[in-house]
Amino acid sequence: MxxxxxxxxxxxxxxxxxxxxxxxxxxxxxxxxxLNSKVKDNNKDLVKDAKENCPTGAISVEENE
Ligand code: SF4
Structure with missing residues (x-):
């Protein structure tokens, strides 16, 4: 990711x-x-939460990478 x-x-x-x-x-x-070129495995759910909670929709996640 x-x-x-x-x-x-x-x-x-x-x-x-x-x-x-x-x-x-x-x-x-x-x-x-x-900070990282790939999201650490143990942070994936938190990164999804961060995306959902960003007030401006500035965070994009690529699940397949
Ligand atoms: S607005 Fe910027 S600092 Fe705030 S949650 Fe979104 S990406 Fe992070």
Whole structure:
């Protein structure tokens, strides 16, 4: 599984990084980014939750990669 943050949709609320700090961080511009090229197996459900809870729909998940 891969996860991406669409920069121009993210408002930097920090919810994703708070929920899954292993997978998301906030950059110097206040925008979230994915920390890993592939989501760790034990974080997959949390990453899906982060996607569902992102207030702007900025998180996209590719299940098959
Ligand atoms: S939850 Fe969404 S809007 Fe908030 S920091 Fe993460 S990607 Fe950005």
């Amino acid at each position: 891969k996860v991406k943050v669409v920069d121009n949709l993210c408002i930097g609320c920090g919810a994703c990084a708070a929920l899954v700090p292993d997978e998301f961080d906030i950059n110097d511009n206040g925008i979230a980014y994915a």
